[in-house]
Amino acid sequence: MAVRRHAIVGLGSRAQLFARALAASPRAVLAAFCDSSETRMRVHNGWLGTDIPAYRPEDFTAMLAKERIDVVVVCTPDHTHADYVVAALEAGCDVVTEKPMTTDVEGARRVLAARRETGRSVRVAFNYRYNPVHRRVRELLAGGVIGEIGSVEFGWLLDTAHGADYFRRWHRDKAHSGGLLVHKSGHHFDLVNWWLGSGPETVFALGRLFFYGDKTGHRSDRFALDLDASPRLRALYRDAEREDGYVRNQDVFGPGVSIEDDLSVLVRFRGGAVLNYHLHAYSPREGYRVAFSGSEGRLELDVRENEYPAGAEPRPEPGRARLTVQRHWEPPETVLEVTLGTGHGGGDERMLAELLGDAAPDPLGCAADHDAGLQALLTGLAANRSLETGRPVAVTDLLGEIGEPA
Incomplete structure (x- = not known):
């Protein structure tokens, strides 16, 4: 199987799973990152000991061409999946997306229409x-x-x-x-x-x-999350808040x-x-x-x-x-x-091996x-x-x- 060039869009916690596997796979090249936060992309490069090119979301389509991407891995918030999946398909890429494939009827219509028109594949990470x-x-x-x-x-x-x-x-x-x-x-x-x-x-x-x-009347201080207690969460989220305004630890009993x-x-x-x-x-x-x-x-x-x-x-x-x-x-x-x-x-490791071509397809039809x-x-x-x-x-x-x- 030919070595294929991959890009990951969305560099939150879930992306770690794919980034580590891609960096270690003999059949794949991790060629690009795309995220709204320079901090998160820098953190992932630090963890991997790499210097993967980093792009902003507005440069996503240009990135696919410049870095000659074959496969896009989508790990962004769910409501954005359809946008990235469709753009990747129309650029001639195959797609691996975190579940769900999209979140609404319109997103499903767009993804399935783009897949039919391009003939490219969409695989969903049902580990x-x-x-x-x-x-x-x-x-x-x-x-x-x-x-x-x-x-x-x-x-x-x-x-x-x-x-x-x-x-x-x-x-x-x-x-x-x-x-x-x-x-x-x-x-x-x-x-x-x-x-x-x-x-x-x-x-x-x-x-x-x-x-x-x-509005439920329930509250407990034991539900508070301390991002600073976790070096991983602090690096990915607390240190990146100033860039995109995303707050990872909102109050579960708040509005x-x-x-x-x-x-x-x-x-x-x-x-x-x-x-x-x-x-x-x-x-x-x-x-x-x-x-x-x-x-x-x-x-x-x-x-x-x-x-x-x-x-x-x-x-x-x-x-x-x-x-x-x-x-x-x-x-x-x-x-x-x-x-x-x-x-x-034990599902993650087996799924990644099949998705990246490092293992033969499962005879039970696990690939989604x-x-x-x-x-x-x-x-x-x-x-x-x-x-x-x-x-x-x-x-x-x-x-x-x-x-x-x-």
Whole structure:
């Protein structure tokens, strides 16, 4: 495979993952950075020991030509993804974008139209697919271990360290993130789509801002974030505030929060299976449980990622996962019980190796393209619309607005 020249746009925390991998890959060249902050680009160069050319957002298109970029990695705030993806495609580049692919119907229409017109590829960084535990679920379901799947129960807990962070940053504004149903739950909706080999048909949602924000009546000083206590966060954000005015550690109980923190979603999939999904972002522990009920039994995955939030005592222990199958009229069988790997359960490293060409494509189809990005996004967009209208939403209506066939 030819060595390809990459640019990263958006140099916040998430970009570290891609920058380190690109700098170490024999099949890739990290050729350019693009960000609104000279400080952040300088910090990344310092961490890598490199002198990668740095560009401002207004010079993005010129950068692609000057640096002969083949692939653009998009790590900017979610509401800007479509702008950068479309500009990169039209410049003849392939794209790897952080999830979500975009945050609204118009962004999806623009991205998919540009992809069709240019013939270039868009890949979405759904790293949870590469987690070995999730791969095992995919293998078992595809192998028919519980027969035809009738329903899925999926509950995800974000603790008061991780969950609160979405209410400090730009994610707190639904216009910037699409809310947790698009930004965070997109991971989870993608997993179910991939596990079932299907996509959403009808979506209904209920949710509210229960815990965070300035109108809930809840407040605690324990939610304050000290950027100066973290050299990494201080370098990327505190030291860069004077350049772009972005404040990384806003008050989670302050004004300006327009996203929900407690959400329930019902999804009917093509083929008839039904998903019952719940996300809440103020839990004392972190983890998730997913259960599949089928014509021949039940498969359950219980993942306990963190029993105690950061700073609590006793200190957090490594997360653990237990996967169990019970067929009708048979005793339950523990398929695996393991300690979780680092980086989304070990998914980050495997995803990067495949994205950068350092590993053969996964036979389970872990690589997520523009269609996978769209299918995950459709559930979140439909759920948000259901929150607004109080009614079920037919995904075909959204596809019609996007200009895609049903």
